[in-house]
Amino acid sequence: MSSVREEGDALLEDLFEPLDGEAGPARRISRQRSAALVMAALEAGNREAPARPRVPGKRPPVWLVVGAVLLTGAAAAAVWALARSESVPESQMAQSQPEASLPESAAVAPAQAARAEPQAPASAAVSTPRVPVMATPLEGLPRDSTPPTARKQRSETPTRIPPTAAPEDLLREANAFRAGGRWKDAEALYLRVIREQPSSLAAYVARVASGSLRLEHLGNARGALRQFQEALRLQPQGVLAQEVRHGIAEAWRALGDKAAEARALEDFLTHHSDSPLGTSARARLRELSSP
Amino acid sequence: MSEMRSSGSYATVAPREAEDPRIQAAIQGRRDATESLLMELLPRVRNLVRYLVRGDADVDDIAQEGLIALMRGLPTYRSEGHFHAWADRVVVRATFAWLKRARGREARHSDEPMELVAVPSEDAQPDEYVHRRHLVTLLDKLSTEQRHALVLHHVLELSVPEICTELGIPFETVRSRLRLGRTALRALASAGEGEG
Incomplete structure (x- = not known):
């Protein structure tokens, strides 16, 4: 223990003890209070998916992004050139010649074209030969032909939701979107639940979820306030009344209306x-x- | 970043924490595992927060934020170090973030009456509890900077370079804060003994 310490003396050794979960120095609280704290943390943690606050200062500078793109493009070109020169045997050169003469439009899959597009600004000289390279793996060359995963995910999830899905399924899907940071997709499903079964418990839950989503991730405090107020109007003693009243106060805070926020907080505490x-x-x- | 705790008591207190199956279950999103884990961590989290902040008023608020930070941070936990060491680091950062936001409220807390040493507690070990409460009443009289340096060094057992990294301040500044903090704490403790 003392090896870690810079220096010390007997008095300090007596005073300090390594951290543990035993009694003190925090005041003791009841088991119920502990449980309430943990439950509240769980609720808050689940309700607020990892927030990525908009911090302008944290955004990488433009020159850095441009530099990274250029560097990536150059690296891709170098790798392509190297791989092409090494992996294509001399004997196949004659065979590969006709492939290179294929029309580009026939050789490029739409997905690959989409992938090549954002790299175009890097360098015109780089983007031009990349097109046939994308096509060559189809010919069996030992090259990484992993499809772009982001595209696969995007096309998958929305088609899974049938038009007649139950509200509970929609809520589950919305939560999945939310967990993946797809706020707008989640919001769309919450609104669909509200629209399809406005007086159901699912709609009440969806309204509260939509409110917190708007407040925390969509930058729409006014819309959040509407959702919370409507939820409170429909079910003043609802299971989520606590979240709703607190949400109203938070929404007013985000809107900068201190008087309304204070009233909402008083109502919440009452x-x-x-x-x-x-x-x-x-x-x-x-x-x-x-x- | 390298592990915060270079060594310390955890090696003997909880040698197999990283293998607790609840950790992986919680990472996978199982609510019961997360709840159980947080319930177990809560006393430790509250103690750490109390070591770091002046007075008791905000301990539960900050501890709750610490728990939320732990929940959110779980997917980033790699079983390379002790789970408690990782959790402590998360809670320290959550506490510092809270203090930064609440800087304007510091003056109000300093007006709170200092708590008496004898604090009623139902099932605490009286000696140990009173001893720790005594320590934090002394820490409450130090500057926040000295306090944090002392707690990170003597309670969390971080080395000086680790504290430099955690607080983002130079090596000599940490040493200076530790030296001044120790001197002040010794004086306070001696004065207390003289009065007693």
Whole structure:
């Protein structure tokens, strides 16, 4: 233990102990309170999929992106040139000549064309020979012919949802979209649930989910507020009433309306005084009421 | 980044934490495993937060944020180091982030009355609990910078270079904070003993 420490003395050794989960120094709390904290964390963690806040400063500079694209293009060209010169035996050169003379449109699959497109700005000289290279694996050359996975995923999921899907299935699909960060697709499914069965419990859940999605990921606080308010109007004592009332306060906060936010927080604390979110709600209320 | 804890007590406390099947189950999204894991981690998380922040008022809020950060970070956990060491690092960062956001509230907390040493607790080991509460009441009187350096070094057992990395400050600054913090803490402890 002491090998890690820079220096120390007996008094400090006595004072400090390695961290553990035993008693102290945090105040003891009841088992119920512990469970409530964990449940709230679970709910919040599940509700808010890993948020990628818009931080302009964190975005890589344009020159870096352009440089990376250029570098990638150049590397691809070099690899292509190297692989072509090494992997095609001399004896096949005569056979490969006619392939090269095939019309480009016949040799390029749409997916490959789509893949080649964003690389075009890298270099015109690089993009031109890449087209036949994409086609050569079909001839059995030992080259990586893995299809573009992103495209496969994109075309797969939406077609899986039948037009007559049950609301529960739609919610499940929406949650899957959400877990994958596809906020707009998830939002579309939530709206479909609301539209198809507006008075169902699924629609209530979808409304709340849509509200939090709009607030946290779609930059639509006004829309979020509408969803939360409607959910509260339909089911004031609903199973998600706590989230709804807190969501309303958060939406007002995002809209910059402090008076409305304070009213919403008061309403939240009145109805859910023992909520795990109560402490932060009270703290925010104090902040708002301080001059 | 390399593992935060270079050695320390965890090797003896929980040698096979990384193999806890709940970790993989939680990574795969099983709610029961996550819940069980978080319930077990919560006392440790709360203790760490209390070591790092002044007063008790915000401990549960920050601990909850720590739990959320743990949940979200689970997919990034690689079983290379001890799970607790990884979890501690996540919680430390969540705490620092919270403190950064709440900087304006620091003044209000400093006005809170200092807690008495004898804190009623139903089932705590009285000696140990009182001892730890005593320590944090002393830490509460230090500057935040010195406090963090001391806690990272003496409670989490990070080396000075590791603290440099974690806090993003130079080596000599860490050493200086540790030296000043120790001096201040010794003085506070001695004064307390004199009064007692």
